Amino acid sequence: MNNLEIPTNKTPLLGVDSSQSLNTSPSCSTFLPEEDASTCPLLPNTPSPPPQMNFNDPLTPNILNENCSQPGTDDFVNDNPRAADRAAEEDTSSCSGSSGCIDGQVVAGTTTVFNPNVYQHFGKNDEVIPESETQLHAHLNLPDSKDVPSFVYWNWKLIRKCSFFFFVAGVVAIAATVVSMIYLLPKTCNPKTVWYEGSVFYEIHPTRFPDSNVDGFGDLRGLADRVDYLTKLGVVGVRLNSIFPMKNSPNHFQNITSLFEIDDVLGNHTDMINLIRIFHKNNLSLVLDLPIYPFMTKLDPVTTTIEESTKHPMIIEQGALRVSRAPLETNKLICALKMWIECGVDGFYIKGLENMYEDPLLLPNIRAWKAVIGDNRILMVNNQLLENVKQPLAEEIVRHVDLVDIFIDVTNSTQQIAKQINQHLNGVLKPGNDAAFIQWSIGGVSEHETQKSYELTTNGTLAATLMSLMLPGTPNVYHGDGNNEGKSQQQFSKAIDSQQWHSSPQTNTENGLNNSSRINPDDLDTITRMITLRDISPSIHLNKYKKKDKYESNTSAMYHENGNILILVRWYPRRNTFASISNFGITNITMDLTNFFYSGQIMIGGEAHEKIYFDRFEIGPSKTIVIKIDK
Template sequence: MSDLAENGLISTILPEVCYPSLNATAGLVSTPMSEFLADEEAASTRPLLTPSPPAEFDHPLSITPSTGMAYERQISPTSIDELSSLPGLNCDATLGFVGLTATDMHPNEHNIIHHNDEVQQEFIPTRSVQSVMESSSSSSSVMQEPTVCAQLLSSHHYQHLTKASDVDPFACQENGGKPPLTGLQLAVRKSPDDFCFMSWNWPLIRKFSFWSAVSLLMACVCIVITLIARLPTDCKPHHAWWQGTIFYEVFPASFKDDNSDGIGDLRGLGKQAFYFTSLGVKVVRLNSIFHADYYPEGYEDVQNLTEISPVLGNMKDFNFAINTLHKHNISVVLDFPLSPFIEQLRLTEKEVPAETDVSVKETSWPVHTDSTTEDKTGRNINVEASNRINTKQIHNDNIVTNAISFWLTNGVDGIYLKGLECLVSEPNFASLMQEWRRITKSFNKGFGHEKIVMCSMDVINALDPEDDSRKVEAVLQNIDLIDVRLDIVSNGTRGLKTQVDKVVKGILFSKPGYPWIHWHMGSIGTKRLASQLPTANASLAAVALEMILPGTPSIFYGDEVGLEELKDPEGEMNDLKHIHHLSPLQWPAQHPELRFTLPHILPWLPLSSVSSNVAAGHETIVQTISKLREDTPSIYMDGVYKDNEKLPNYEIRTVDNNIVTVERSYPRRHSYVVVSNFGSQTQTKDLSSIYYGGEVVADLQGRVGRYLTFHALTLSAGEFIIIKLDK
């Protein structure tokens, strides 16, 4: 029986051949089968089939002459050559296989072989041999006992043997009448044609494998190139659109007149979007635009938070301005004056308990559009179609809640709750904050399109951190920007350092998630910087100092050109004294075509003077600082976040009451220093004990790009300089 071995060879199990012993009574002699060793070395490598018999035992395969033996000559090592020439002997160079004969077999049970006219009966193992006796004798015992057959078997000698299934096994007398102990395993190497893989198309397989490997390698190279190409060119910490960007506060009635009535309007504001872009402004904050009986003089007497003053235009004009600014990537924040509506808010809140769950209902606000513009998403707008946007309104209706939903629906990006400090004493103050914040969140469209809420620092100052902890936490959790006014005029540079340190090291910096600071030096509620500082040029120095502080800076319209207050030496306009700082903007001299209104039209408020030195280069200076602030984490980040703590990344140093330096830093980035002179005289200071030197990045003397040292730094009155320090 042939089996396929693990090494790929054919294994054949041959039963041991056991010849029956000589039957003395019958006179039968078994046919001998002998195999001879050429020498002793060969004998040591071939196992014996039969054990060494005792001396008296007449082995059937012995060379002793017996009846029916093919050869009756004793074999000796010297007679091997003679054996190789005998008839019926089949052997190779080292081992031979002697044909066996059987005298006791029937003629039909064996084949007749003719050799040199002699007839021999071929031994048929399948009929006469069923087992072979085991041998444990060594080659030396074979040579010592001449009567023992030194029969060595190898696999190739028995390739012609087959196992007959119809032969009944018989017992061997020498084995005690038991079946053979072991079998002989023959291994024949399998032909290569029998393996299935030999018929495969190996040339095609090799080509396929090669090009597959090449394709995989090219794919890996393409992936690596794509990943490298998509890597950011710089590693800057991310910030939201209102964090660290420049705000520009506008009083629309004094900005640009488009319909030639002497009063600025919303369409004029929208058409000047390029001016905001030239300054690097990212957010425009609109002061009160709501209907009042005597607008713009009586702008504070607001009667409705959802109706625009007819002097400024209508909702179509408003949407034109909003859409135009959005196309220039400029966001819009709207001021909400709450003071006129305090009593209404109190009455509404008394009717609804603070613990009552706030329900939501669907409401539709009309959206007025303009045919000449596109909406924020770039879709064309049809004036004739009355678009309505579904939004969510809190069921607990009040005038502020409805107004927030209305203006956010019409594209406003943020709300400034002015006068919120007047509500801190109300028991439901915290619930109001949560309610208004919930409305703004319903309009969020992702991290880059979040709606924000602002309030003044006066709200936190009006609350006690211990007694009003719940209200304080409501402000810190629901407000995005806290507006802080810096008073450099009254406090001087030393007072400015104290004020900034108090704010930065206060509660706003106690946790990373708290609101950012919104700095301003000029606003609708303050006097003009150019009229209060020793020189008009100092207004631009104040703007540069504010833009270098940690947080979000804000520029009041006209401060970038040194706009002064309205001068009324005769007192003819004392009744308008509260709006003397709101005189119309005088556009730069390099743009003569850009006037506030037509030359023959009188503006609603007389024009005021501006500082020519500031106005000449204000666009370049402000834009340079804006670009620096946008690209430099040392400046636009308000602190360093480490181990869940917010650490300040600024240092203010004052040399005297006129010279102030502000240093900004960030890990693994250059540090920047702004040095400003708010005095009335030129000063030369030695600051080498603090800094050594650096490259000028912004100033008014044309020194940008030069390397300066601090051992003799000269600044004229109202001048500033920004230097990038050496690492």
């Protein structure tokens, strides 16, 4: 021993008697069941392997079996993995019953598993794996375990295909949905309105429209033949003047004899139903004038409730419409309304009520009429009725009607016109939740004042029409040859087809019409563009906007000190502001309007989108210019 008391002899501290019979071949390396506790003989308090027992340390795969090639041979020196594989195959045939076999089953391939010089080639059971020019067999016959999850045995190949298919289909579906949503997006984001609010109506006297039988009188069939003209114009509906039998047809059109029949000059009920069907097919509505005065001098009582009033069946016999009245219904006008509703009429203008404003049954009848007509059809009265009754009754009437017809005499001064417009917009018809819409008319077959409007020149008629299309509410464009009352049938029958708008300022001596009041064909395109601009611009077709839970008018009517200039300004929040400037005089006018506007673009009445400034604004006689004001 040295100074550190460490033995100096070369006697080994631990000796292991390795028998020659110890199986050292890595191809047969395995554990015995008794060796689960410990495999390392160097640890204390652990049993060592009994003598004469075959023991292969899995951590030392370089311990070779005597059946395998010994170190120093050519195969191991040259690191030949195929030689090791062949040795393993030979060893598996001789290890039956030894420690390299478990439960009588040969565990093949263990030599190559622990041999660092061998590349491993695993495959399915009995699968031949080619390598170069040799074939290697890998036998991994391992018993199935009960702890293997069930999803291991699923058909994952089919699952992968289905998942890929559904993924691609989902991507395509999402892309198609996005494209369709973009395609279906509205071109404009304007507030919704009822079909008649802000739209344009076209008033027609049927006898003054083209006829189909060349008898000199317009009729329902001739009107049906010109439906393309109406759709091109851009109007939403047609107001049809009296179609009922007259004592002196067609001159005394207001003096009717029935509310159920149609004048023979115009056609029959079959023609009427066909006309309504054609209108609806072309997205046109039909509003029928009912001139009840002087046919009725007082209103009938409402004898039944709305629930008790049943519909009246229609029977068409040889062009005539027969109505079977309900035994409890005695109100003639309610019966007439129900009959024409079944024909398809979309609204009614009850004319002559202004002559019955003192009738105590006025308000009950109006309520009953609106209940029968419904919300999707319109009920219209004249503004003269509201002016004749007291204000409380007028306010109650406007809650049960949809439109109020107001006539504007454009031959008055612009100061009077502006005053009239502002009064109506701030009176009982002030825009609000319960207020009726205004129908503005500058002409009409039933107005005596229309004769004045026909004294305008051709450009004056166009200027007045464009001005009316700038007003809030529902403008009404009148189509007719003029007031022919008092003329003979022979003179009336020779009236020029009003579909042919004449531009020459000459008087027709046969019918007494001033042809200069008609609009020429070139101006029809101007009216069509104005109607289109109105439809797409909330500033023009809407009559109010909401401000702090309160509705306010969006229209301002002004006149210039010149006396012939009328200015209408229309606006809406977060929309463009439009202004129309009308000159109803006979001379050119140059003026400074910078107090109101600075600049803008011409939309109607000049070169489209032309930039203008208002420091020296010039406008010709009998002309209306619509301008989009710059923000």
